[in-house]
Every structure is written in C-alpha cells, then in structure tokens.
Amino acid sequence: MPDASNFLTHEHLPLSPERWRELNMAVVEVARRRLVGRRFLDLFGPLGAGVQSVHNDVFTGTDRAGIGILGEEPTPPVRTTGRQMLTIPILYKDFSLYWRDLQTSEQFGTPLDMSAAAGASSFVADREDDMIFNGVKELGLPGLVNVSGRQVMPLGDWSKVGTALATVSTAIERFVENGYFGPYCLVMSPHLYAKLARFVENTGLSEIAHIRELCTDGVFRSNVLPMNLAVLLSTGPQNFDLAVAQDFRVAYLGAEKMNHPFRVFECAVLRIKRAQAICTLESK
Numbered sequence: 001m002p003d004a005s006n007f008l009t010h011e012h013l014p015l016s017p018e019r020w021r022e023l024n025m026a027v028v029e030v031a032r033r034r035l036v037g038r039r040f041l042d043l044f045g046p047l048g049a050g051v052q053s054v055h056n057d058v059f060t061g062t063d064r065a066g067i068g069i070l071g072e073e074p075t076p077p078v079r080t081t082g083r084q085m086l087t088i089p090i091l092y093k094d095f096s097l098y099w100r101d102l103q104t105s106e107q108f109g110t111p112l113d114m115s116a117a118a119g120a121s122s123f124v125a126d127r128e129d130d131m132i133f134n135g136v137k138e139l140g141l142p143g144l145v146n147v148s149g150r151q152v153m154p155l156g157d158w159s160k161v162g163t164a165l166a167t168v169s170t171a172i173e174r175f176v177e178n179g180y181f182g183p184y185c186l187v188m189s190p191h192l193y194a195k196l197a198r199f200v201e202n203t204g205l206s207e208i209a210h211i212r213e214l215c216t217d218g219v220f221r222s223n224v225l226p227m228n229l230a231v232l233l234s235t236g237p238q239n240f241d242l243a244v245a246q247d248f249r250v251a252y253l254g255a256e257k258m259n260h261p262f263r264v265f266e267c268a269v270l271r272i273k274r275a276q277a278i279c280t281l282e283s284k
Contacts, residue, residue: 008251014102014260019112024250026114027264030121031248036222037132040185041270042237045244049267051088054243056271058082064179078238088245089139091127092265093120099258117250120264124248130224132242132270133187133231142272144240145231149275151178155228155283158195165200165210171232171279172214180234180277185217188230188281193221228283239277244268 015023047054057080066075095116105112135143142148153171156163172184196208196219203210212219217235225231233239245267253261272278 008249012255013252014097014099014255016106019105022112023114023117023262027117027121027250028248030118031125034122034125035129036187036220037129037242037270039220040187040217040233040235041132042241043244044237044241044271045268046247047243047245049246051245051267053085053087054245054269054271056084056086057273058084058275059238059273086141086243086269086271087139088243088267088269089131089136089141090265090267091124091131092263093123093127094253094261094263095120096256097260097262099260102260117262117264120262121248124264124266126224128266128268129222131268133222133224135270141269143270144233144272144278145225145229145280147272147275147278151175151276151279153279153281155230155281158192161198161200161207164192164196165207167281168211168214168232171281175232175234175277175279178276180239180274182234183217183236184215185220185233185235186211186215186230187220187222187225187233189225189227190221190223191227192230193219230281232279232281234277236277239274240270240272242268243271 013020044054059078059080064075066073097112097116101113104110131141131143133143133145135141135146144150151171151174153167153174156167158164168186172182175182175184193208196211197206199206200210208219215232246265248264248266251263251265253263
C-alpha cells in the first residue's frame with residue numbers, strides 16, 4: 001500500500017531526513033506558542049488529510065440529569081436538533097529555502113535558518129485563530145464572536161477598575177441561569193487585556209487575578225479580536241470543538257529556478273454545537 005503521507009514530500013526533497021524533521025518541528029513549535037483558540041478548544045481528529053468535510057450537530061437539552069433508585073424518572077435527553085456538513089478548508093502559507101543556503105548548511109554542517117518557515121507558521125496560526133473567532137464569511141463559516149444564537153452583553157467601561165470583573169461576573173450568572181455551568185474561559189483584545197493589570201482597591205490583587213478565579217480555563221488575549229470586544233465561553237466539546245483533518249505540517253512544492261518552495265498548511269474547521277455557551281461582551 002502506498003504511503004499516504006507522500007504528498008508532503010517529493011522524490012527530490014533537498015533536505016536530509018534529520019533536517020526535514022527539524023523543519024517540521026520548528027513549524028509546529030511556533031504554531032503551538034502562537035495559537036490561542038487551541039488553548040481552550042478540544043480537538044476532534046486528526047481525521048486524515050483526505051477528509052474534506054465533517055458533520056456538525058447542534059444540540060439541545062440543558063436540563064439537569066435524572067436521579068432515582070430504578071432510573072425510571074423522566075428527563076429530557078440531550079439530542080440533535082440540526083445537522084449540517086461543514087467543508088474543511090485548507091489554511092496555508094508558502095515560504096522558500098534557497099539552494100545556496102542549503103549547500104552552505106550541508107557543506108559546513110551549520111544549522112539551517114528556519115526563520116522563513118517560522119514566519120509562515122505564524123501566519124497560518126493567526127489565520128486559524130481568525131477563523132475560530134471571526135469565522136470565514138466567504139465560506140459561510142461563523143466564528144465564536146459572530147455566530148447566530150450567542151448571548152450578547154454590554155462590555156461596559158473597562159477603564160474603570162472593577163468594571164471588567166463585574167461584567168464577567170454578571171455574564172457567568174447568566175450562563176448559570178441558562179444551564180451552562182462552566183468551566184469558563186475569557187478571551188479579549190490586547191487593548192482590553194492591558195487594562196486588567198491594575199490592582200483592585202483593598203485586595204492586593206490585580207483585576208485579572210480576580211477574573212482568573214472565575215475563569216478557570218484561562219484568560220487570554222488575541223490580536224484577531226476587535227479592540228473593544230471580549231468573549232466569555234463555557235468550554236467543553238459538548239459546546240464547540242476544532243475538527244482537524246490534517247494538523248500543522250510542511251509540504252515540499254518542488255524545485256523552482258534552483259530554489260525550493262515549501263508550504264506550511266493545515267486542514268481544520270470550527271464546530272459550534274451550542275451557541276448559547278458563548279457570550280460576547282461588546283461596546284455600544
């Protein structure tokens with residue numbers, strides 16, 4: 001049986017197996033450090049590079065579980081109220097390694113400069129986060145901050161110490177009232193994140209420290225979010241996940257004018273199953 005991973009390489013791959021592994025490891029490490037969505041999203045997969053679509057079920061049923069001696073007490077089931085097929089897009093960015101640099105590294109045993117690969121990986125990571133939070137309008141894919149059915153609350157004036165904590169507390173209260181009991185995660189723009197470093201009077205703790213006590217799945221910043229927007233999430237694969245067909249890898253595209261173009265890519269799509277597990281905090 002042919003190796004299904006052959007599409008990633010080429011019979012004239014200009015790198016030794018060791019250098020090839022180093023290149024892929026460099027790409028993965030940059031992505032791991034840069035990605036924000038994956039810090040709280042569960043992954044579904046990898047499904048295989050050839051998988052081009054995945055189903056997305058929308059669930060209902062947030063009533064409490066039943067309890068009884070014989071298990072005969074009625075309780076509404078968690079069930080699918082809608083199913084759609086999502087096309088899994090390819091996220092990618094190309095870069096080149098130059099033949100003279102490869103020859104120098106091979107001839108003198110010097111390390112190969114991975115800067116171009118790292119840069120391409122960072123662009124793909126940012127594109128993944130942009131898809132997760134903002135969606136892809138041209139592909140009909142919603143994101144966490146614009147999906148229909150999410151909860152929306154006013155952001156308030158976070159320049160005043162205590163406002164952010166009060167806003168997050170109120171949003172969590174609304175989640176609890178609707179049956180979403182956490183754990184919770186908060187993601188915001190760097191602009192808002194910087195405001196949370198101030199200390200709350202008479203507590204000895206910064207505002208972000210107080211919020212972390214409520215959002216035990218993390219408090220993060222992302223540069224793909226608008227300046228005055230934050231999103232609070234009740235995390236877990238029952239609410240949303242990231243379906244991955246092919247995770248971050250490098251593919252060799254074949255020699256071109258003696259130099260060597262490569263591609264950093266992945267195949268993934270966000271699945272939102274219960275939009276009410278999302279609450280955007282928006283300025284008016």
